[in-house]
Amino acid sequence: MTTRLAPTDQTARDLFAPIASNYDRWSAVLSMGQDPRWRAEMVERLGAPSDARVLDVAAGTGLITRLLQRRVRQVVSLDLSADMLAMAHARGATAILATAEHLPLANGTFDAVTFGYLLRYMPEPIIAMRELFRVMRPGGVIGMVEFGRPSGIWRPLWWLYTRLLLPAAGVIAGRGWTRVGWFLGPSIDAFFDRYADDEALAALWRSAGFVDVRLARPSLGGGLLMWARRP
Numbered sequence: 001m002t003t004r005l006a007p008t009d010q011t012a013r014d015l016f017a018p019i020a021s022n023y024d025r026w027s028a029v030l031s032m033g034q035d036p037r038w039r040a041e042m043v044e045r046l047g048a049p050s051d052a053r054v055l056d057v058a059a060g061t062g063l064i065t066r067l068l069q070r071r072v073r074q075v076v077s078l079d080l081s082a083d084m085l086a087m088a089h090a091r092g093a094t095a096i097l098a099t100a101e102h103l104p105l106a107n108g109t110f111d112a113v114t115f116g117y118l119l120r121y122m123p124e125p126i127i128a129m130r131e132l133f134r135v136m137r138p139g140g141v142i143g144m145v146e147f148g149r150p151s152g153i154w155r156p157l158w159w160l161y162t163r164l165l166l167p168a169a170g171v172i173a174g175r176g177w178t179r180v181g182w183f184l185g186p187s188i189d190a191f192f193d194r195y196a197d198d199e200a201l202a203a204l205w206r207s208a209g210f211v212d213v214r215l216a217r218p219s220l221g222g223g224l225l226m227w228a229r230r231p
């Protein structure tokens with residue numbers, strides 16, 4: 001059970017509590033059906049062996065966890081939202097309520113780590129990246145799914161989508177989705193203002209200790225996938 005929550009962690013918890021019960025459906029709708037594909041590609045290219053023990057951080061309702069469960073020996077789901085994690089647990093996940101910045105886990109425990117849509121919630125993503133590194137064994141692999149921010153001619157269309165259509169769809173979805181609809185566009189912008197290109201993102205991962213950092217930007221740059229290895 002988490003006892004310490006930074007203000008930004010509390011914000012994330014408040015954001016997700018009211019949308020946990022219908023997160024799976026509306027997250028797919030709001031990404032125009034893209035994010036299930038991104039998760040599948042991330043897990044597919046992660047390269048975790050079938051006997052691996054995997055930690056899925058910011059697991060939410062367990063969408064990445066479930067993809068992993070079909071492939072590997074053991075998956076542990078971790079999240080700071082009890083409401084989101086309850087959905088994962090109800091579907092059979094082994095769940096830990098904790099923050100990514102303070103993992104209550106021993107060094108070198110996992111053969112692989114995954115995380116989806118996490119770093120944007122953090123003022124200092126490097127703290128979580130170092131924690132993920134710490135709990136992986138040497139030679140372990142890590143994969144991430146995140147929204148991207150398209151460039152070139154797609155940027156203005158993406159801006160219109162995130163600033164007009166998403167908020168409108170959030171209102172239609174109701175409950176906590178209205179807040180999510182307004183939150184997402186500026187949150188993605190702030191992250192990519194800070195980590196503006198592949199090199200800046202790779203440098204963040206390398207400064208936590210990871211090597212062989214790879215990136216993909218599916219769906220015209222609307223998604224961002226990353227993988228790396230602990231040496």
Ligand SMILES: C[S@@+](CC[C@H](N)C(=O)[O-])C[C@H]1O[C@@H](n2cnc3c(N)ncnc32)[C@H](O)[C@@H]1O
Pocket residue numbers: 009012013016027039057058059060061062063064078079080081084098099100101115116117118121122145
């Ligand atoms: C958009 S959901 C993504 C859930 C899942 N990874 C997926 O692909 O659907 C983001 C999740 O990150 C969790 N989260 C945000 N900040 C966190 C932190 N500091 N530590 C652990 N979980 C966090 C939220 O509670 C939420 O469940």
